[in-house]
Amino acid sequence: MxxxxxxxxxxxxxxxxxxxxxxxxxxxxxxxxxxxxxxxGANLVRAMIKSGTKQMPAFSxxxxxxxxxxxxxxxxxxxxxxxIRHFRLNKYGLIEANEKR
Amino acid sequence: xxxxxxxxGNLFLVTALCMLVLGLCFxxxxxxxxxxxxxxxxxxxxxSLRPLHVSxxxxxxxxxxxxxxxxxxxxxxxxxxxxxxxxxxWVLWIIALVGxxxxxxxxxxxxxxxxxxxxxxxxxxxxxxxxxxxxxxxxLKKIKDWPVYLWMWLTGVLFFLFxxxxxxxxxxxYFRNHFITDMTIQWKVNGSLVGSWNQILYGTAIxxxxxxxxxxxxxxxxxxxxxxxLGLFNLLFNWSHHIYTLPTERYxxxxxxxxxxxxxxxxxxxxxxxKSTMSIVQQNYHYFPYRFLMATDIWVFMNMGQAIxxxxxxxxxxxxxxxxxxxxAMGTTIGINTMILLAACFEFFxxxxxxxxxxxxxxxxxxxxxIFWLSLNAAGIQKGIWQLSSHQGSYSKMMESLxxxxxxxxxxxxxxxxxxxxxxxxxINTYFKKPTQREVEIS
Numbered sequence: 001m002x003x004x005x006x007x008x009x010x011x012x013x014x015x016x017x018x019x020x021x022x023x024x025x026x027x028x029x030x031x032x033x034x035x036x037x038x039x040x041g042a043n044l045v046r047a048m049i050k051s052g053t054k055q056m057p058a059f060s061x062x063x064x065x066x067x068x069x070x071x072x073x074x075x076x077x078x079x080x081x082x083x084i085r086h087f088r089l090n091k092y093g094l095i096e097a098n099e100k101r
Numbered sequence: 102x103x104x105x106x107x108x109x110g111n112l113f114l115v116t117a118l119c120m121l122v123l124g125l126c127f128x129x130x131x132x133x134x135x136x137x138x139x140x141x142x143x144x145x146x147x148x149s150l151r152p153l154h155v156s157x158x159x160x161x162x163x164x165x166x167x168x169x170x171x172x173x174x175x176x177x178x179x180x181x182x183x184x185x186x187x188x189x190x191w192v193l194w195i196i197a198l199v200g201x202x203x204x205x206x207x208x209x210x211x212x213x214x215x216x217x218x219x220x221x222x223x224x225x226x227x228x229x230x231x232x233x234x235x236x237x238x239x240x241l242k243k244i245k246d247w248p249v250y251l252w253m254w255l256t257g258v259l260f261f262l263f264x265x266x267x268x269x270x271x272x273x274x275y276f277r278n279h280f281i282t283d284m285t286i287q288w289k290v291n292g293s294l295v296g297s298w299n300q301i302l303y304g305t306a307i308x309x310x311x312x313x314x315x316x317x318x319x320x321x322x323x324x325x326x327x328x329x330x331l332g333l334f335n336l337l338f339n340w341s342h343h344i345y346t347l348p349t350e351r352y353x354x355x356x357x358x359x360x361x362x363x364x365x366x367x368x369x370x371x372x373x374x375x376k377s378t379m380s381i382v383q384q385n386y387h388y389f390p391y392r393f394l395m396a397t398d399i400w401v402f403m404n405m406g407q408a409i410x411x412x413x414x415x416x417x418x419x420x421x422x423x424x425x426x427x428x429x430a431m432g433t434t435i436g437i438n439t440m441i442l443l444a445a446c447f448e449f450f451x452x453x454x455x456x457x458x459x460x461x462x463x464x465x466x467x468x469x470x471x472i473f474w475l476s477l478n479a480a481g482i483q484k485g486i487w488q489l490s491s492h493q494g495s496y497s498k499m500m501e502s503l504x505x506x507x508x509x510x511x512x513x514x515x516x517x518x519x520x521x522x523x524x525x526x527x528x529i530n531t532y533f534k535k536p537t538q539r540e541v542e543i544s
Binding site: 002003006007009010011012013014015016017019020021022023024025026027028029030054055057075076079080084085087 | 134135138139142143146147148151152208209210211212213214271274277278280281283284287288418421422423424427488489491496500
């Protein structure tokens with residue numbers, strides 16, 4: 001499911017404006033953890049895709065595509081945390097992730 | 102006797118120049134969207150404009166690099182280049198680039214980061230590159246005692262083919278399923294692809310230095326060989342520093358970084374050594390090739406300063422995923438790659454132009470690039486501060502606050518369009534004006 005969902009993400013080129021793990025376009029926000037962010041989550045994703053915004057175009061995804069895409073974003077969310085504030089410098093001055101979410 | 106009836110090196114260069122013009126136009130449209138979000142939203146949209154711009158810019162660099170290798174090899178050897186193969190290679194490129202640009206216009210995307218398109222078009226590109234490799238190997242076999250640029254060209258050509266294939270692993274679900282592996286491969290590939298054309302272009306810069314000064318100093322200098330080996334190391338290990346936040350092996354990325362910096366120090370040294378051997382007459386005779394190479398040296402220096410800062414983890418936390426990364430990418434593609442390619446075009450097209458107008462364009466280019474680079478860096482730092490602040494305001498407010506920088510960046514973009522576009526048109530004209538010279542016989 002998630003790997004099919006990645007193909008949906010790719011075919012609509014969400015990456016042109018959005019990042020995953022801070023890698024990608026620079027117009028929209030990073031979406032790595034949008035699913036687990038309080039007040040956001042799958043419903044926000046659905047709403048944003050359907051309605052678009054001033055800057056983001058609306059996309060007409062089929063229900064099937066939409067659920068695949070949500071699966072992809074869920075599995076991306078589960079793979080780690082992208083918020084830079086989650087990373088700290090260790091005693092050697094290198095970047096490390098905090099243990100806890 | 103064989104005729105260079107296609108004037109193959111220059112055919113690639115002129116095609117590349119056309120892609121430069123297209124890339125600049127798409128770039129300025131995309132930049133406008135940063136200021137007027139609804140500009141062309143229904144017609145093209147940023148979704149199409151971004152890949153149109155990125156791919157055209159990359160075509161400029163890759164096709165330009167190919168042209169430089171063919172032109173360079175032609176001067177190194179007496180054996181004729183296999184023009185049929187080279188022409189077939191050019192035709193495959195044309196098929197690929199027309200296909201790719203049309204797909205973007207039809208909203209058919211590769212959808213991954215950086216240079217991406219429907220994987221179907223990877224086939225003609227891989228085919229073209231394979232033909233290139235055959236041609237290059239066939240020609241290099243005839244040469245003994247290689248100067249450094251021949252090693253660089255061969256390495257660049259080989260690595261490009263290898264990494265380009267790796268870029269399509271995601272087509273197999275196994276790789277797609279492993280998200281972190283997939284992201285890591287994606288960025289490693291991007292890094293190595295950039296590394297491959299850098300090898301070809303640094304090689305070209307050294308080739309040009311020897312050609313312009315009519316010596317063999319640069320191509321045989323110890324520094325140049327050291328730079329080559331560092332570049333090779335980079336091709337293998339570099340780029341890992343871009344993924345600090347991805348859980349990958351940590352030490353290799355710091356070593357990779359140190360190496361890429363040393364490589365640049367050597368480049369600066371090689372150009373300065375060469376400059377000291379150039380007479381005023383030579384500098385004037387090769388007016389723009391000389392000036393563009395000197396400009397490259399300054400941009401290498403600027404980008405190195407920025408990259409050193411960016412590589413410090415404490416600072417990287419602020420710059421990661423921000424426009425500082427864009428400044429780095431565009432600063433190097435325009436400041437280094439494009440300057441070398443323009444030097445090469447002026448030299449290979451034998452364009453002698455010292456007019457005030459052309460000089461004005463040269464300075465417009467340098468100043469616009471500086472403003473462009475500084476605005477992106479400033480926007481990136483401001484976004485970085487937002488990224489790390491504990492009470493983050495909304496994303497759209499933060500983007501709104503970056504508007505003045507985006508205006509600076511778009512205006513500088515217009516300057517770049519004017520300067521680079523005019524240089525491209527001057528050069529394209531020169532190419533089409535001299536058909537007789539293209540019938541040069543080679544024995």
